Amino acid sequence: MDELVAGFVERLPATIEGLRTALEQGDLEGLRRLAHQLKGAAGGYGFMPVSRDAAALETAVRSEAAPGELTTALERLVHTCSRVRHDPEQE
Template sequence: MLNALENTPVRSAYCDDEDFQELIEMFVDGIEEKKQILSQTVCSEQIDQLQTLAHQLKGAGAGYGFHELSQLSAQLEEACKSEDRIEIAQQKELLLHHLSRVVV
């Protein structure tokens, strides 16, 4: 079970792999921009954009070793598919909180 409200830093499962280090750093550097996009997508007309971003984060999170990020992104993607605005808002906040904990 995920504890999405935890405050401990989140590191990649591959953080000790020197071959992945530069890729992980580039991914983490791009997180602030993703957080801004997530924060700004609140209108109902932007559900598709939010769903696309969640889908991208789901794949990237898994690929870069951030498995919880991938799971939370999948939950937001599903909420977007169902168009449940309350669930979307909750999942988006959980994902934003998690992204703020990601470190190299």
């Protein structure tokens, strides 16, 4: 399980980059899909704050929120992801 969690944590920067790119390009379906995938993966690995913020971003996209609201939701998610660390010694 440690390897799976470590892989999830290692992929977070690329995931965030994908979310940012989708928003910048106006690819709302891609943004929604990536947020949905992150929500599920984060929840599955026990990173509930990430899952919660990814769900909020997904909801904002689905509700056709204003661009500023989408940016705010994404930046909240990015901040939460920046705090994620995998330390098997603490488990």
